[in-house]
Amino acid sequence: MLSREEWLPLARKLDWDYTYVREDEVFPPVISGHPWLPHTEWKDWEESFKTSYREYVDNQYEKDMAVYAVRDAVGRLENIQKLAAPWMNSLKVHAAALPLAEFTGVIGSLRGARFGRDSAWRTMSTFGALDEYRHTQIPLLLFHQLVRLDSQFDWAHKFYHTNNWFAIASRHFFDELTLGQNAIEFAIGTNFVLETGFTNLQFVGLASLARESSDHMFERMVTSIQTDEARHAQIGHPVLAVLMKHDPEYVQYLLDKWFWRSWRLFSILTGLSTDYLTALDQRPYSFKEFMEEWIIDQYLRTLDEFGLKKPWYWDIFQDELDIYHHMIYASAYTYRATLWFDFVVPSPAERKWLRQKYPKYWDDMEAVWEQVAERWRTVGPGAANELGVHGTAMPTFCDLCQLPLSAGTPRKNTATVLVREGRKYIFCSEPCRWIFLREPERYANHKDLVKRVLSGEAPADFSKLLTEYFRLTPDTWGKDVYHGAYDWLAAQKTSSA
Amino acid sequence: MPIPLYGFLEGDTLGLLMLAEEGETVLQLARKLQQAASLRVARVDQIDFIYNGKAIDPGLTVAQAGFQELDRFDVISRGKL
Numbered sequence: 115m116l117s118r119e120e121w122l123p124l125a126r127k128l129d130w131d132y133t134y135v136r137e138d139e140v141f142p143p144v145i146s147g148h149p150w151l152p153h154t155e156w157k158d159w160e161e162s163f164k165t166s167y168r169e170y171v172d173n174q175y176e177k178d179m180a181v182y183a184v185r186d187a188v189g190r191l192e193n194i195q196k197l198a199a200p201w202m203n204s205l206k207v208h209a210a211a212l213p214l215a216e217f218t219g220v221i222g223s224l225r226g227a228r229f230g231r232d233s234a235w236r237t238m239s240t241f242g243a244l245d246e247y248r249h250t251q252i253p254l255l256l257f258h259q260l261v262r263l264d265s266q267f268d269w270a271h272k273f274y275h276t277n278n279w280f281a282i283a284s285r286h287f288f289d290e291l292t293l294g295q296n297a298i299e300f301a302i303g304t305n306f307v308l309e310t311g312f313t314n315l316q317f318v319g320l321a322s323l324a325r326e327s328s329d330h331m332f333e334r335m336v337t338s339i340q341t342d343e344a345r346h347a348q349i350g351h352p353v354l355a356v357l358m359k360h361d362p363e364y365v366q367y368l369l370d371k372w373f374w375r376s377w378r379l380f381s382i383l384t385g386l387s388t389d390y391l392t393a394l395d396q397r398p399y400s401f402k403e404f405m406e407e408w409i410i411d412q413y414l415r416t417l418d419e420f421g422l423k424k425p426w427y428w429d430i431f432q433d434e435l436d437i438y439h440h441m442i443y444a445s446a447y448t449y450r451a452t453l454w455f456d457f458v459v460p461s462p463a464e465r466k467w468l469r470q471k472y473p474k475y476w477d478d479m480e481a482v483w484e485q486v487a488e489r490w491r492t493v494g495p496g497a498a499n500e501l502g503v504h505g506t507a508m509p510t511f512c513d514l515c516q517l518p519l520s521a522g523t524p525r526k527n528t529a530t531v532l533v534r535e536g537r538k539y540i541f542c543s544e545p546c547r548w549i550f551l552r553e554p555e556r557y558a559n560h561k562d563l564v565k566r567v568l569s570g571e572a573p574a575d576f577s578k579l580l581t582e583y584f585r586l587t588p589d590t591w592g593k594d595v596y597h598g599a600y601d602w603l604a605a606q607k608t609s610s611a
Numbered sequence: 612m613p614i615p616l617y618g619f620l621e622g623d624t625l626g627l628l629m630l631a632e633e634g635e636t637v638l639q640l641a642r643k644l645q646q647a648a649s650l651r652v653a654r655v656d657q658i659d660f661i662y663n664g665k666a667i668d669p670g671l672t673v674a675q676a677g678f679q680e681l682d683r684f685d686v687i688s689r690g691k692l
Contacts, residue, residue, distance in 0.1 A: 507647035
């Protein structure tokens, strides 16, 4: 009987020469990706962490049992009910955004499992698909029980099936990154940029936030997912290494495109949770500090390792670290009924902390929160007054990322209008405009929410937009966690009276 | 027919869709944007209306100003341009 060291290399490398069909018929360029190279160029493809199917199953079984054990010990409803209210809403954000996005990763990974150009790559992608299926099932299982506690958790299943504006933006991202992608761009965009660059480390950071918030169930869940990510994310490196020999310019483009697109979504999911939805005394770091320590250093080192350059928009990106997610949070707070989770107004103590962490533009954000607080003072606290502290005009969205036009700073919004072939588009930022113009045929026909409303495809009436198009209800749409009843707000009112 | 425009108010955190009536003045349109963003931005009386990179006469009507559907305009504090 062969030892593991003897049979595993044989099992990993199962390529053969085709005699009845051409290689480009087995691996059509349109779905295997660019550049199309003969297998001789891919034959040395090698993952750094090798595993067999038996080892994979044994390992995953152990991990699943560990998740169940933690759920049984500390993941019961009575445990979840003890969590701080803002953190519960961070959970709702992830409960909705995570599971079905991971399911799109199943599809993308299966494309690699069939159309990846070397058998070892295809084997790794098969494990990756199984991983992503697990990352769909675990959060659905864990979060679904919380519907009994709070109906907003129903959005774990519902989110991607709605035309909620954030769901439109998320689908626009994942449909391109995973569902409709060829094997090479999937490996670069998903495995190399999103997973190696962002989510692998995001899960480490999220686990730390969850631990600080005493949410041991979520901590265990993301830790378990992260160990899978760390394994299948390594598919990206050897793919990139081959591409660099043949078309480094294309590699640079893919990296720059997907880093920006990933940053946009990531800054919202993680930025809001880190700086607003985690209790002040439980924040281990600011979102910017997390980005600098965990994401940026590592990403730049990897670029350097492959002889790649920083993205051309690096200065814009670095500037956004100080402001973008703050612009989004304030915008979303004032349009919270358009979302499926609740928000808080940052208290004076939290704003002091935010000023220390984000001195560059905080004066402008402080003015916004003062104005929001003043409105609560005027209308008074209470659930009945929620819509008195809510936006009424239609927000606007970027034609590339589909997120609100909230880039730049409050003093200078960077949105730009483009006229192309008689149609008008608007982009939140130069990188979004650049991505659109590199592949306009890919994006030009997608309608953002404003254009759907103007064409009659979505209702213009705000209440119908929320209920019929976004599929929210008065029970599930977002509110202020405290309906404006903040001790600090009452104290300010008293002292100013 | 109202003309949908992208309005950006200095101090705000996002752009808003504004429906401009052909007969209303540019100043009225600016005030409409200020009102729509008042939850986030305190009203400023002295303002400039910026269209195509230039401050335009606030007394012009929307029709006279020549706005096209889905153009961008900005409302900023006077003298900031």
